[in-house]
Amino acid sequence: MQKISILAVGTNEKIMATILRLINQNPQWQGDIALSSETARALLLSANYNLILLGSGSDESKIRLILKDLGQNIPVVLHYGGGSGLLLCEINEALKPSSI
Amino acid sequence: MKKSVLHQAATRGSADHGWLKSFHTFSFAGYYNPERVHFGALRVLNDDTVDGGRGFGNHPHDNMEIVSIPLEGELQHKDSMGNVAVIKAGEIQVMSAGTGIYHAEYNKNPNEPVKFLQIWIFPNKRDVTPRYDQIKLDIDNKRNVLNQVLSPDKDDEGVWIHQDAWFHMGRFDEGKQATYNLKKEGNGIYFFVLKGALKVDGQDLETRDGYGIWDISEVSIEATSDAELLIMEVPMEVRL
Structure with a gap:
């Protein structure tokens, strides 16, 4: 089964490293992180993502503009909590059929 | 409704x-x-x-x-x-x-x-x-009333947070009653029983039961045994 590919965007380097580790801990998920909108743009050009998670410091309007510019329609959800507490639910909720 | x-x-x-x-x-x-x-x-x-x-x-x-x-x-x-x-x-x-x-x-x-x-x-x-x-908190000395423990205002009673939310706690003797009045329109109220049994808006609740109510301006509370209660009023509209 193909893994769910997740791009997490945020500026807190330490927290983003934790999020990346937590995403990749799940055998059904594969993650990348971008510490800036510019890096996010480059990653969006080079890979196909199922979901974008916005962590602290991310600029949602910039990310949505990039997606519009690239013609990509990917669910964008705000990530809360920094760690593992809400991650599973955020990803499941964003990707459930009624949300897409 | x-x-x-x-x-x-x-x-x-x-x-x-x-x-x-x-x-x-x-x-x-x-x-x-x-x-x-x-x-x-x-x-x-x-x-x-x-x-x-x-x-x-x-x-x-x-x-x-x-x-x-x-x-x-x-x-x-x-x-x-x-x-x-x-x-x-x-x-x-x-x-x-x-x-x-x-x-x-x-x-x-x-x-x-x-x-x-x-x-x-x-x-x-x-x-x-x-x-x-x-x-x-000073709840032990204030029985049978609702004590505010959290609000959005740093000058108000209790701690404060970045949200239009209010928390109250209360310890009630069996048979005592209280009324919770909504602080802000559009908010909902979540009741969580810490100990004992209460009737909230007519709903019987036991220890650790949770009961959320919205589209309401005041809620009646009655302790059906000695009881402790946490009330959390929060906005119902949030961006996920």
Whole structure:
């Protein structure tokens, strides 16, 4: 089964490293992180993502503009909590059929 | 028209990690129930018991208002803002995680468990400067009334958070009554029974039951035994 590919965007380097580790801990998920909108743009050009998670410091309007510019329609959800507490639910909720 | 949701104690999610036993009113960590994700801005209501000397190692939070209410025992807290503190029953702790913090929490007592509620509220503003506070409550001396323990206003009674939310706690003798008046239109009210039995707006509730009501301006409360209650008023409209 193909893994769910997740791009997490945020500026807190330490927290983003934790999020990346937590995403990749799940055998059904594969993650990348971008510490800036510019890096996010480059990653969006080079890979196909199922979901974008916005962590602290991310600029949602910039990310949505990039997606519009690239013609990509990917669910964008705000990530809360920094760690593992809400991650599973955020990803499941964003990707459930009624949300897409 | 009034709307309500009942979460009976036995229907909560649970996790047993040996040193930590937790009941989740809403989806958390490995517990995912699409019918129970949040009640408005109230996202997490965890009922935790941590073994003596054990605890949560250093871990991050961001963009969440985190409220801890110890029910029994003492919880040691250390965070990346330099705060080192112990909170115990009769106190309340609040953290605005904002742009990001790391913290660790341990049961200070090596032999006795600590029991506490971990409550997370969605903030009304992202990426605020992180902050920490804790205060002692005076609920023991104020029985049979609702005591405000949290609000959005730093000059008001209790701790404050970045959200239009109000928390009240009360200890009631059997037969005593009270009325909760909504603070802000558009908010909902979530009742969580800490101990004993109560009737809230006609609904019978037992220990650790949760009951959310919205589209209502006042709610009647009656203790059907000696009881303790936590009331959380939160906005119902939130951006997920």
